[in-house]
Amino acid sequence: MLSNKRLIEEMKQRVFVANLALPESGLVKLTWGNVSEINRGAGVIVIKPSGVPYSKMKVSDMVVTDLNGELLEEGMKPSSDLATHVELYKAFEEINAVVHTHSKNAVMWAQAGREIPAYGTTHADTFYGEIPCTRQLTLEEVSSAYEYETGKVIVETFKEKKIDPLAVPGVLVYGHGPFTWGETPQKAVENSVVLDEVAEMACVTEVVNDAVGSIPQYLLDKHFFRKHGKNAYYGQA
């Protein structure tokens, strides 16, 4: 019980720091964006409170819920996107953190309704193939449990396209913006940084060469597996 309390405090600290990293990285403005972390063993999700300015946010403001998103502590209202996070945690069992932003370049592709092709090794280092864009949500989906349905359509996209969420740790929601995830809140934020960067690069790449194609599969393989999996050799062991 006591150790559970400490675990939650540590999660709050990590989630707080990761949320602050969003405006620091230039990924969000005003009160936009949110980061959460899950601990399935402890049955706990910690997420940013809704609509609180980053400059006033405190560690103790982080909101604690169970694995269905039900509040476990009195306190602030959770991010309105909580239900989306919950759905992602249920479907993608290996991920421990989720990030949502309206970062400019990723939003542009989401608004354009296009997946981001793997045009180079910067993309391949983090995303093993194109970053998918969901279909548009229907009237029924938006009118009922909107944030829950947003999670569902992301999961549907990965299932239909047979994409491994660990190999492609991010998605564009049609007309809306990006979600990314990872093993830790920090890693999930880094994936948001990379997604926005490759989104910008991809757009201008098409301006510089309107006949550009994706990099070959063997180069995608090389760069992704240089950094990921048991044969990775990037970084300090």
Added chain:
Amino acid sequence: MLSNKRLIEEMKQRVFVANLALPESGLVKLTWGNVSEINRGAGVIVIKPSGVPYSKMKVSDMVVTDLNGELLEEGMKPSSDLATHVELYKAFEEINAVVHTHSKNAVMWAQAGREIPAYGTTHADTFYGEIPCTRQLTLEEVSSAYEYETGKVIVETFKEKKIDPLAVPGVLVYGHGPFTWGETPQKAVENSVVLDEVAEMACVTEVVNDAVGSIPQYLLDKHFFRKHGKNAYYGQA
């Protein structure tokens, strides 16, 4: 009388802070831009002085006028755009603050003479539909009371298009740039931040997908009313 004096001091403080927020947010350069606040009950408008560098501006430099823009205190000359602010306050009775900038991305659309379509939820969270662009002012309008006519053409645009200025708290003046407004100077500045952000996103969205269309009405509804009106559920109560 005494309480009126305190009220004006508080307005000056808020208007000063909001004006400084313009260069801090990257929305203006040099001495461009201006923010005002109105208190209809007290019969007072407070506005930035004309052409004073932000780095040297003091709270006491803020200019105090009556509801017709006539000076109530000796001091500096008001922003040359005062007459536009006055017209907006007269026509849009629920707004308490007005902001004018030459923020880059909004100006680009104003120069292009195009309204900004609602291409995504970042737009819908703040602007309930396209952000309109006025018609071009005529020779007569520009040659006579230019700043007054600028206000008039904004009001005309909202009337003709039957747009609620609270639902769409901003506009582009053809060939010139954006005006935004809100319940407070801070809120009006935030609306300028969002307008510039969605202006940039909209432009590149069209580059990424030249056949892109606006988001469906039901998604616009969902996002706007998630944050606005009696059924809003974003933020802390």
Added chain:
Amino acid sequence: MLSNKRLIEEMKQRVFVANLALPESGLVKLTWGNVSEINRGAGVIVIKPSGVPYSKMKVSDMVVTDLNGELLEEGMKPSSDLATHVELYKAFEEINAVVHTHSKNAVMWAQAGREIPAYGTTHADTFYGEIPCTRQLTLEEVSSAYEYETGKVIVETFKEKKIDPLAVPGVLVYGHGPFTWGETPQKAVENSVVLDEVAEMACVTEVVNDAVGSIPQYLLDKHFFRKHGKNAYYGQA
């Protein structure tokens, strides 16, 4: 004699501060860019030394020359663009300061070999009409006294197009970049800031609306003369 010494010290101070403003405004990188000031009565030009890093530059490094660009003091070598500045001072008798940068957006138009149309009031507030681009220099001009010829072709451009250098305080040199000028070093730097800003705006304006035209003459008149000349009413008296 003594007063001349003080005058030169003051010029060095102003030129130093204006040069530092270039990297601070994001207009130059590395050692690029230079600012000079002239005092015709005293027969003196003060200019930045050639190729000195901004972080190490001192007031005393500023170089003093006569009106033909001949060194008046022992010290550092002047900016290699000195001869261009000298020609501009000879031809444009009302200007007291010249700035040269490779600021990104202005360079893009110079490389594209196009004058910048007056697409909006941000442009009109500072530049009374299009910002011209010179013709390309010939092999002979480049091979002989290159920097002198650069000044000559700027002057030629203003003469042939019958542009008043006070009404349009800047130019693009074909394939190279912008020069601006003004009554003071600070004002000349501000004109470089505006030139780069309107260059960026103009480019994207054409992307947003590929059929865009210049603003009407009456709007150009209104905005320019709101800030310039005897009927100006912008700023504090």
Added chain:
Amino acid sequence: MLSNKRLIEEMKQRVFVANLALPESGLVKLTWGNVSEINRGAGVIVIKPSGVPYSKMKVSDMVVTDLNGELLEEGMKPSSDLATHVELYKAFEEINAVVHTHSKNAVMWAQAGREIPAYGTTHADTFYGEIPCTRQLTLEEVSSAYEYETGKVIVETFKEKKIDPLAVPGVLVYGHGPFTWGETPQKAVENSVVLDEVAEMACVTEVVNDAVGSIPQYLLDKHFFRKHGKNAYYGQA
């Protein structure tokens, strides 16, 4: 022996500072990018360790190898791009430092698979002619010694196009990104700054004028030799 130790310490210090300059200049994000320096006489290469965050990197983390890239000291793993650096040092005997980044604008051109034309004097001041882009690596090259082959294809590109690596101190690797080099780590970083800047300028230059051509050879000559070679007259002697 003692003097060799001091020499290596000085190299580590320079390589450390040059690596930190990459995020400071906005050229890299996260742990991307790497700088190395060679001393052929001492038989030593010093390079950034692999995957270490810039904020935690220490001078003593720099990795020391021999001229074939074999570790000379116990310590951290070298940058995974070491083998590319080694090949460049072997083929380009006059260079003493190599830099690799994923800087946005250079990557866009690399992804587009295009060399960067010399559209202006900003380009010509540093790069004597177009900045080449390598051919795509083959499946065999990528699958075997990838980083070594990356170095080989750069060298091949300069040989086939008969480009002097001192006259054009940088290259784009197809689908990947830029490498630059120079006499010192600082100079090589500066060349990365310029490469990214001219990459951005070149892209928008084509947007502003889709029929733009390279500057004439005589202007390229003038600007490059104003700064390089025995007749250079830029900077303080």
